Amino acid sequence: MDRFDPASIDIRSGHFIGGELIDAGASRIDVSRPSDGVTYASVPLADDAMIDYAVQNAWSAFKKSDWARRAPRERARVLRKFADLVAADALSLAPLEALGSTRPVRDASNWDVPFTAESIRFYAELADKIGGDVAATDHRHLGMTIAEPYGVIGAIAPWNFPLVMGIWKTAPALAAGNAVVLKPSEMTPFSALRLAELALDAGVPPGIFNVVQGDGSTTGDALVRHPRIGKVTFTGSTRTGAAIMAACAETGTKPVTLELGGKSPQIVFADAPRIDEVARRIAGSIAANAGQVCVAGSRLLVQRAIADELIERIVQAFSELKAGPTWAAGTTLPPIISEPQAQRIDAIVQRSIASGATLRCGGERADAATPGAFYSPTLLSDVTQESDAVRNEIFGPVLTVQSFDSEEEALELAAHPEYGLAAGVHTADIGRALRMVRGIEAGTVWVNRYGRTSDFVIPTGGYKRSGIGKDLGRQAYEANLRFKSVLIDIEG
Ligand code: NAD
Numbered sequence: 001m002d003r004f005d006p007a008s009i010d011i012r013s014g015h016f017i018g019g020e021l022i023d024a025g026a027s028r029i030d031v032s033r034p035s036d037g038v039t040y041a042s043v044p045l046a047d048d049a050m051i052d053y054a055v056q057n058a059w060s061a062f063k064k065s066d067w068a069r070r071a072p073r074e075r076a077r078v079l080r081k082f083a084d085l086v087a088a089d090a091l092s093l094a095p096l097e098a099l100g101s102t103r104p105v106r107d108a109s110n111w112d113v114p115f116t117a118e119s120i121r122f123y124a125e126l127a128d129k130i131g132g133d134v135a136a137t138d139h140r141h142l143g144m145t146i147a148e149p150y151g152v153i154g155a156i157a158p159w160n161f162p163l164v165m166g167i168w169k170t171a172p173a174l175a176a177g178n179a180v181v182l183k184p185s186e187m188t189p190f191s192a193l194r195l196a197e198l199a200l201d202a203g204v205p206p207g208i209f210n211v212v213q214g215d216g217s218t219t220g221d222a223l224v225r226h227p228r229i230g231k232v233t234f235t236g237s238t239r240t241g242a243a244i245m246a247a248c249a250e251t252g253t254k255p256v257t258l259e260l261g262g263k264s265p266q267i268v269f270a271d272a273p274r275i276d277e278v279a280r281r282i283a284g285s286i287a288a289n290a291g292q293v294c295v296a297g298s299r300l301l302v303q304r305a306i307a308d309e310l311i312e313r314i315v316q317a318f319s320e321l322k323a324g325p326t327w328a329a330g331t332t333l334p335p336i337i338s339e340p341q342a343q344r345i346d347a348i349v350q351r352s353i354a355s356g357a358t359l360r361c362g363g364e365r366a367d368a369a370t371p372g373a374f375y376s377p378t379l380l381s382d383v384t385q386e387s388d389a390v391r392n393e394i395f396g397p398v399l400t401v402q403s404f405d406s407e408e409e410a411l412e413l414a415a416h417p418e419y420g421l422a423a424g425v426h427t428a429d430i431g432r433a434l435r436m437v438r439g440i441e442a443g444t445v446w447v448n449r450y451g452r453t454s455d456f457v458i459p460t461g462g463y464k465r466s467g468i469g470k471d472l473g474r475q476a477y478e479a480n481l482r483f484k485s486v487l488i489d490i491e492g
Pocket of ligand 1 (some may be wrong): 156157159160167183184185186214215216217219220221224235236237238240241243244258259260261262293294295344393395421459460462466467
């Protein structure tokens with residue numbers, strides 16, 4: 001699907017608790033479309049009482065339904081059906097996702113929806129693979145660890161990939177036998193509701209997959225602090241992650257998985273094969289979703305000999321992008337999520353220029369057919385490690401470029417004082433690539449590529465202030481289990 005009429009989308013609003021859509025509550029939040037700023041719907045804001053209702057409901061479904069106790073292969077069968085329903089729903093799920101987010105509908109239907117379905121399948125396949133261990137004890141004892149679900153997982157997702165981020169939190173939790181209460185971002189609340197409905201249709205018992213709507217300070221905070229929440233899994237900004245970690249410590253030492261911000265370097269050596277392809281990848285990694293990607297390759301570090309040539313090609317690739325609404329065919333530069341966020345991006349760019357950076361392209365709003373907050377892909381050179389644009393996560397299509405001569409210098413520039421989410425290395429020399437992999441402090445390093453494949457077995461997650469724990473892979477599944485040690489005296 002490459003286009004749709006925004007007026008044709010039917011919005012169902014509310015919380016999804018105990019298998020029912022509940023559109024109740026005194027306060028509501030307006031929801032607008034980033035592509036044109038039009039307010040198209042509203043959601044109720046879950047207060048403490050609604051969160052208590054949702055979590056108690058999830059707890060009771062966890063205890064009373066057989067979701068956690070049934071044969072894991074039976075849980076897997078239901079989850080595979082859930083994945084099939086998601087894939088089959090692409091024609092309504094993709095435009096629903098695109099309407100209120102920054103995801104062009106072509107990307108939502110070619111990537112977000114199938115990726116969501118496949119993430120569910122990956123965790124369905126793990127459902128009967130990890131049950132615990134038998135310990136090597138002496139013959140008078142039998143020792144073992146038994147893997148058990150936590151009960152209710154509190155999941156909080158950001159707005160940049162609403163479906164994919166939501167399911168990365170939810171699918172491993174469900175496969176491990178937990179109930180989930182998911183809070184999507186208040187800016188992109190609707191596709192999560194559809195996911196929960198499809199899960200119910202597939203046979204996930206009512207109350208096992210719940211969605212609550214609301215903001216961070218009331219709804220998110222109440223969810224994290226609820227005493228019946230066994231574990232919290234969060235994707236979003238580093239600042240919110242720190243607040244959630246503190247709340248988890250204050251209310252029960254709850255374990256947390258945190259997928260947070262980044263400021264990821266892309267290091268290009270002069271021997272990198274196919275420089276035009278490298279330029280295309282680098283431009284793509286910062287322009288995709290208009291730079292609103294946690295692993296956006298926002299800091300280009302290039303060996304001096306090829307700096308001018310590479311910059312020229314990236315500027316050319318940027319100029320070929322087409323700003324437009326998420327529902328139009330041919331959109332390759334979607335809007336910024338909100339007007340304040342576009343203003344923040346511009347302020348960082350202008351401050352960096354005022355403190356000495358050279359603007360190679362962009363640095364201004366982009367024209368599009370609709371009045372959303374579009375921002376031109378921007379390239380800044382003559383920056384230092386202290387420049388605003390180099391230090392701060394911008395979450396927009398802004399690339400900084402710095403040159404280096406040696407591997408040591410590249411590693412020094414690559415190191416960020418706070419973040420360590422991802423990095424890219426482009427070189428034809430395998431020894432050099434591996435020295436860089438060892439030297440870079442980041443949770444993911446891509447070599448001669450940038451971005452994920454569909455190898456769900458490879459986890460994603462940050463070092464340093466970019467996070468704790470992993471999404472995807474076996475690791476995310478295990479993080480939804482706790483391990484009980486059992487020691488049996490078998491001699492009576
Ligand atoms: P955000 O931190 O503002 O909000 C994320 C979610 O947390 C939202 O649902 C919000 O309502 C909720 N929230 C806010 N305050 C809360 C609180 N005190 N308690 C509980 N919940 C609260 O982030 P955002 O603007 O939605 O997303 C952008 C950020 O997410 C960027 O920093 C980006 O790098 C990061 N991100 C990271 C990854 C990753 O895998 N590491 C992936 C996507 C996005």
